[in-house]
Amino acid sequence: MFAFVIGAFVGLVSGLAFGGPPGAATPKAAAQSEDGSSDLSSESSLASGSSEPMTAEQAKAIGANEMGQVLVVMYHLIDSEEADWTRTPEHFREDIALLKSEGYYPINARDLASGNIDIPAGESPVLITFDDSSPGQYRILDDGSVDPDSAVGILQAAVEEGDWASRASFFPLLDVVPKERELFGQPERQQEKLRNLIEWGYEVGSHTVTHLNLKEASTGEATKQLAESQATLEDLIGGGYAVTTLSIPFGEYPEEESLIASGEYEGTSYEYNAGLALGTTPSASPFSSAFRPLHIPRVRGSDPYLGEAIQYLKENPELRYVSDGDPTTVSAPAELPAKLGKLRDDLGRPVVRY
């Protein structure tokens, strides 16, 4: 048994482009992370790990496999009648309870993209995403409290019960019919909601302005909406918050995919380092050569899809991402199933194999 550590300080000096296009670690992008740890090159991220370096013995005892696959779940409407794209509050509550009991712990999309997976040792990450900003995702009651039957209310209750964090990624729309799907409805509360989500630890990303089909749109219209949605959300949220992730409407990609990663429209430039797509499988680990940051597959948060995905990783434990508890170190068994791909050689952080 042996451990080796590579590139521990390469990231510190190079500024580290890992996690997406150059600029992913710009001061703007780093400024709003919860504790600075999403900036892989910052000293604080190295300091946030345990004071003693992870050893192969520890990683083995934990059963850590940070080359394993990551579950990503996609929700749309949260409302009283279960339907194809609607989850009831009761079922959503059960989904969260099931994820918790199966050893999952939430992360945000930006953390998956950057490899900043900061969850307890032995737990598996789950990225929960919400598209289309319907009121049932986040409703504020007349007395100012969060509706306990809205998704945010259910998530916040899960946090209070323990073993869960205020993390999930919301991809709201800005100009759409029905109007109640613009920024979670409740027009007078829109900015407050966006700011609350960020303050509590959730993420807000773009879903374009109008739910644009990027495959059918002209390049001009696509770049316009990619730039405007990012700039508008950043303005509304304020405080230097950077929108860095994009949920692809309809899962339809433009012919020229580089349009998504970065571009410019009439003087407003934009950058996205993660694209959330549709899918039926978990995502590859961000540390794997198989990871495709602009094509992160999401399983539907409904029956039978979510249950099947959870069951799949339960029956194939060697494929499942299990954290070593140290977000700065990548731990994995020396022998890995071919399906998990190869360890990336540009990680710029300590690696522990056992």
Ligand SMILES: [Zn+2]
């Ligand atoms: Zn959508």
